[in-house]
Amino acid sequence: MPSTPVLSNGGTGRGLPISCYLNSVPDSLEGIVETWNENVWLASRGGGIGTYWGNVRGIGEPVGLNGKTSGIIPFVRVMDSLTLAISQGSLRRGSAACYLDVSHPEIEEFLEIRKPSGDFNRKALNLHHGVLLTDAFMEAVRSGSSFDLVSPKDGSKRAEVDARSLFQKLVETRLQTGEPYIVFADTVNRAMPKFQRDVGLKVSTSNLCSEITLPTGRDQFGRDRTAVCCLSSLNLEKWDEWNGDKRFVEDVLRFLDNVLQDYIDRAEPEMERARYSAERERSVGLGVMGFHSFLQARGVPFEGAMAKSWNMRMFKQISAQADEASMQLAIERGACPDAADQGVMARFSCKMAIAPTASISIICGGTSACIEPIPANIYTHKTLSGSWSIKNPYLEKLLATKSKNSDAVWNSILELGGSVQHLDFLTPEEKDTFKTSFEIDQRWLLELAADRTPYIDQATSLNLFIPADVEKWDLLMLHFRAWELGIKSLYYLRSKSIQRAGFAGGVEADNSIDLRQIELDAKDYDECLACQ
Template sequence: MPTEDYLGIKIDLERDQLFDNLGIQRLKESYMKEDEESPQQRFAFVSKSFASNDEHAQRLYDYASKHWLSYSTPILSFGRSNKGLPISCFLNYINDTAEGLVENLSETNWLSMLGGGVGIGFGIRASDDKSTGVLPHLKTYDSSSLAYRQGKTRRGSYAAYLDISHPDITMFLEMRKPTGDQNLRCLNLHHGINISDRFMEMIEKCMSDPDADDRWNLADPHTGEVRETVSAKALWQKILEMRMETGEPYLHFVDTSNRHMPDWLKEKGLKINQSNLCSEIILPTNENRTAVCCLSSVNLEHYDAWSKSTTFLKDVAEMLDNVLQYFIDNAPETVSRAVYSAKQERSIGIGALGFHAYLQKNGIPFEGFMAKSTNIRMFKLIRGKLDESNLELGKERGEAIDAKGTGRRFSHVMAVAPNASSSIIMGNTSPSIEPYRANAYRQDTLSGAYLNKNKHLDIIIKDKVEKNNRLNYDKIWSSIIANDGSVQHVTCLDDKEKEVYKTAMEIDQRWVVEHASTRQEWIDQGQSVNLFFRPDVNIKYLHAIHYLAWKQGMKTLYYCRSEKLGKADKVSKRIEREAIKEIDFQSMIDGENCVACEG
């Protein structure tokens, strides 16, 4: 195996062959320094930067270069400029005073310039004779996201979260609509809603009894005064409609998050007030704490290789501890609340990508028992090894201040981020824990457009063409592209293969919720979970999927993806019709409607 020395690390240039052209192009455009000629040099530089010693650096390089480990974007781009810090995003809290409002805006802008996205908890009072309410402040943050950039070209990214009982909730819901009052629109700001158990229980009650009392009070968070009473059903329907129309708001089931917060944080009176820009970070915030997201991911497509390693997951956790320490040591005074939170909690978020790619590589449909058992096996092992690593590092390096007496180095260890860009770099694997959206799609880069084909499907098609000279390889792929990346019409594929290569829009979304809620048991933070629906989705099906997410214990929902009507939609429409027939709302309420039990 030919190797060369780079920064004291033996790098293997042949591992460049694990990339496709798009992956290498993405690395060159967005991550590599001008003097770096190979992705191997980039991996070596980053591994050396955040390793504990030379041996640790070599192992980290090997993990990354074999595509076992996916460094988060700010870690992978570290050293490309002198500005950014290797932290993905932050969550801050607005103290409802004049000083608090000014300080939080200033901190948010500083965090953005340091390269992080920011999730903001808007728990401020509603408009009255002393306050302007939430919307004028949202407009300020909306403008700031354009003014305070992350480097030369990337604008700031903020997400605002508001409680579902806030008097400004209706205006907040509509702030990203492209039409309406210009003064109330915030098109550059993402938004999420903190939904309580009490609200969802009222929706559940209405499912059993359509005539049930659904009066929902909107109360000022500062005074507790009820400002307005609305229909909970109408508000819920509005939320679902907005998600279909704009993809947002994100949904954060805030009571579920607080219930599962570690006991040692609850004992300190801490509270989770919001999630982050990608809805996978679930950490407490207050006037003294701005939560810090320190992330990287393991590639599940290579699970069978790295799951046998005795060092892999501990090495990744140790690397993130070093990243966290770098932030603590180098962050400016302007973000002191974030430094304090990082010191106290030492929370990290190890996530995953390549779940659907692993299933497809092994001929396992996303919908079914085999996928469910695979999901459980993977995340149970990851969490088990991370818990062991947490205690080992606690013994070696000391406990997190917040976790004194527990033996733990970290207050949290897992969070599953979206990983869209990282998945392209990691050999074009599937993003995060979600299904592929298409088996063929166009990807635009600064240097041009690339056609991406599903590599595992490509192997099958090549094999069939080789065995049958009547088949035409190019025509098969052209037909897949013409059918929006679907293979359901491809006659040379058998029924099992068509099941394995269903796209996100063709999969019964109950299985997306089933897998997410099942793995949540082992994820101490959250997951970026997207849902996929046709534009003309049946409202009963749409409601059922969102309700099940709460009922089955998920903490958040990220985007609601609704794509144009295409040639492959007849398949997803059939799946939706079959799901609606099977949905029994009373069984769902009683917790008896398990999609895995339906075969």
Template sequence: MTGSFSSPSEARASSSPSVSSESHTHNALLQVIKRTGQAAPFDDRKIAMAVTKAFLAVEGQSASGSPRVRDSVEKLVKDIVARLRRRSPEGGSVHIEEIQDLVELGLMRGGFHKVARAYVLYREEHARQRAPAPSEQSGETHPDINVKFADGSEAPLNMGRLRTVISDACADLDGVSEEKVLQGALKNLYNGVKHKDVNAALVMAARPLIEEEPNYSYVCARLLLDGLREESLSYLNIAASATEGEMAELYPTAFRAIVERCVEHELLSPELLKFDLERLGAALKPERDRQLTYLGLQTLYDRYFIHWRETRLELPQAFFMRVAMGLSVQEDDPNARAIEFYDLLSSFDYMCSTPTLFNAGTNRPQLSSCYLTTVPDDLEGIYGAIKDNALLSKWAGGLGNDWTPVRSLGSHIKGTNGKSQGVVPFLKVVNDTAVAVNQGGKRKGAVCAYLESWHLDIEEFLELRKNTGDERRRTHDMNSANWIPDLFMKRVFEDKEWTLFSPSDAPDLHDLYGSAFEARYTHYESLVESGAITLFKKVPAQNLWRKMLSMLFETGHPWVTFKDPCNLRSPQQHVGVVHSSNLCTEITLNTSQDEIAVCNLGSVNLVNHIRNGEIDHDRLRNTVYTAVRMLDNVIDINYYAVPQARNANLRHRPVGMGLMGFQDALYKLGLPYSSVEAVRFADQSMELISYFAITASSNLAKERGRYETYEGSLWDQGVLPIDSLDRLEQERGAEFCTLDRGHSLDWAPVRELVKKQGMRNSNVMAIAPTATISNIVGVSQSIEPTYQNLFVKSNLSGEFTVINPWLVQELKARDLWDSVMVNDLKYFDGSVAQIDRIPEDVKQLFLTAFEIDPRWLVEAASRRQKWIDQGQSLNLYMAEPSGKKLDNLYKLAWSRGLKTTYYLRSLGATQMEKISSGASQSDNAKPDVDDTENQEPQPKFCSILDPDCEACQ
């Protein structure tokens, strides 16, 4: 609530309930005595503004036009004015505190207890900010330490300001010690220390304390923020530095200066100057800076905030408002929408994907996350596709390439009368291009190549990431994925042969799926038998499947993705074919030589929508409605590096709204990930998101028009994602499907709405990894289980201690949190399974990713998949991989109707030894699936200890 109510600039910038002219004239006879002792005319409109803002702070921006709020505010204001009239019928003076007391009393009497509480907290916070810091006022300095400034001058270390900054950083946080931070910082300071290093010493003093108390992460963030404020404000000539309390007044001024200076430096678009910067600055909520963790703020500082010659210009709330402005430039009322979008982003209820955060409001707003391309079978087309990769990667897009049309090794080349070298040599070029052209200089370039399982080069494709063999046929920096048709999986189950073809001999298989693919594939097999096709290879389907799985856990690639469910359940099958997924396997969009599929991503923070032990439907609805609007705006605002991407995006308008904080939501609800209840929650939460997202897109269609290719789509046929399961079962065969079709909502109104209004977007949902944006928000990634309860995370911003705050909270509640517990967690790599004094129910709740039977992950994912029109990035964790376990797991994923899977994560030997001596996977409850498995020799496997793909988000 800090700084939200009574700023004069806010009063001018916002609309307030009307007050009669008669009462306003009478009020002019009163004088308000400010805290400075100055007198000013009484203006009841300021009371109306303060109370309205209090309501909006509690109930959200959606309440701004509510007649109930308007009437309540007007009644309260009239009551306060009447009381003042009775008290001073002839005029006089009243102190500002008395007026605020009357406001507080009026809210309580009116039954608005939450609003009253927010108002009380606002008053207390501002009282704290106004209180002078005695040490700073006294000018206390350190007798032995001088600080050297950039201009060469020196001055004694200002201990007063040091204490004030630390006090601000520790305020309102339990379990932290100002003195610990101060003494730790003084140990790292010395005579002649550079001014810029003083802030670094403060941060470094607090960092090691995070492992014993998670709240020190917020302390670190606030200390880092003090340095950021100094960096930005001094460059903008606003102030040499500023405390948190001073920022309540400085933020609006700083915001305007940031936008103007960034436009001047050609870092932001001049379009942003058309906004009412005073109004937007007044809408900023400085107190939301306090939500950021150290990892979150450091990530923003290093990679997201706009900078000029290595000086960061943006501050957190200015950053979120800049993104909001960039997404609202084409709205009918851009200022109001910018405030709405800002409020959603800065609350952390929802977060845009990384490209949107990077580029919104800039001169080249490349806001999209993923691009999917199909590579044609000619030299010009192949190198054109590689050029497209470079251009798209330059502007921060992740890439998925469909290489199936390219003829195989040994195929005849008519133009030269020679033989083709196949797909692999070209993939080497793709690999090196991804390394050479990173994403805007801000993160590594990333691409994934897809190949269908009938392609004659598939066996060599499987070995691309091996560390042995011909290096000219290896791609160590590129991802790869199998695009597997259902017929192959049936042949695996039935232990039959599988035939490999060159696409030059069987070109139409690329565009076929379901029963049509089966018919054509068997036709080509008959041509082999008759001798009409001579370039082929027959292999036992099980042997090829085993090699796929073997390479998966030996090298981490290729990933396992399924062609038929992606196409049979695609709303857009009437206009094209899904030939691949994207870099992170959650996007399933059509591609062709004329269209590069584009997806625009963002994620709902699920844990923020848990209230009183259940999902807050109203809050989730409001979040999703605004989020879908923001995602749809991306399509029209977006900068397209290649014309095929623009063509596809404007025709189909796909977006991909996902979620993050799923594991946190389970913690908040007290549900172990490996439980039937967690699977049920995955089902119900995704159903709600799907319900609201489809409704939101349909409402946008009414407002803005349907997407161009709507006619003939599954939406147009009245087939929603949940309904498309019928098509999958019909085409695949019921004996190969074990699909859940349960629901908890009444979908009839949504079907009727779509029938009447259509859809604005061809696709609406996709669950991306959220590796980086979840760091910013400070929640668990996507749908991931907790990796470890205590570990050191490494990314492009450095190394960060990450400790599970939910675990610490639970152990504190049971009086079990102490230094011994910290050491035990370190020894057991963040696992609680072997710590004897931790109760069993706590152990089950805080099982880590490798302690959860991976089939629970598949079960939860299958329940989500029935509601999603695209896919989900699903990492699978297996502590002790074996051929049989992998075979069962991925067959289960296919039979449950999953469209794609992502990384297979496994442990190194040291970590495995510690886990196996404690609670093994077999000790945990298992889903209701076939549990038969043989103990086989353990093969080599991929050891990726920190699952952080930062390519999509």
């Protein structure tokens, strides 16, 4: 299933079929203004934006003869206003994320730009934000040592912080607001295609959903790159229908190659950096959805060896077939220039990225989103057309076999937030199979993510689901463990107090359960639909 921009813009002439763009801001006023201008055009044509601000020097640093900078926050705030002003084909407003290195002098203020308290002139309430964590920082967290904040201009030390305190502040901010996203920068760059790494290309940012890890900024030819995300997802719930067809993955990648070429051919002059990047690396993002639905259809709990086995089998096979398809398409259509320059036969620099699929999962019959566990076994599906109560079809089938498929049973499930753990007539294994996202031990999400990471050349939109009363130490260790396992990025931290998943513009479905009936304090996530 293609991503939303392909479905809404493909063949219409109204917009472009690209989900997201990634760019970097140079450390100059001219570069900042050029990035603003580019972002306006990109957002207006249907794409979300992920912008790296780590090159721009921090507040109070010298500029010109006698001046001092006001830092990145005022410039980020302008980007916030521009994003809010841009409409994408009247379907949804523009969405953007800003990324910053953990070593940047303004990192502590940057963590709080989405909090409504404090100086309103130094807030960006409509932007998403992410932080790039290095191995050096995580080692400092491990050892409890200090960590230097350095100028991106000259590398000089501007401040010193306690690494653990900063890490704790980062995680606590995620608990309060769901963000910032986390990208483990060194892990990502080690996994870059060798033919890109060898010429000095570097990943310095991600997109709105933290699954795209492509190089941006100045390349080996002195030209600026704005990376492009071209996405589609395979439905794992239907695994048995397509996994035996050796041409299936190749056909999907052939389709994505055609979509990417359509963008290259039709990109406007204002998108020259993005067109150039797409033409050079031809990266695409083949993802999945329906993993939890697949497991539930077979009575397999998310937490266990069988889920672990299926997870590795699926992604190993998809990755191998994607590699074969890239080579076959390179023979037919030519290798991408980045690969060809290094003598590598590859049509795509990168092939896989596991994007969130909340919207297209609904189109695919309500299968589970992405690689995530389901949020509830019954929830209210809200659209502009109305609201409907949606039941888990596999649970409904199980209840029918036990003659328990009654309104009373479903109402009891709804009252307990979509949980079945109170149903005495279910076996322990059945209860485990139908655990919801907040009931599953989050260490299993990390373990499954780590197992599939070697087979995904980009990253995964990996959400964590945390009860409101989580112990601080457990939460910190969960994030630290993600780095230890070699996971590349973390998306939202969803807690019970901010459980309701809202969608940008309120256009598409709200997949959350009806929070009024389960009496939870709700706070909306403002998600971008581009990857979904």
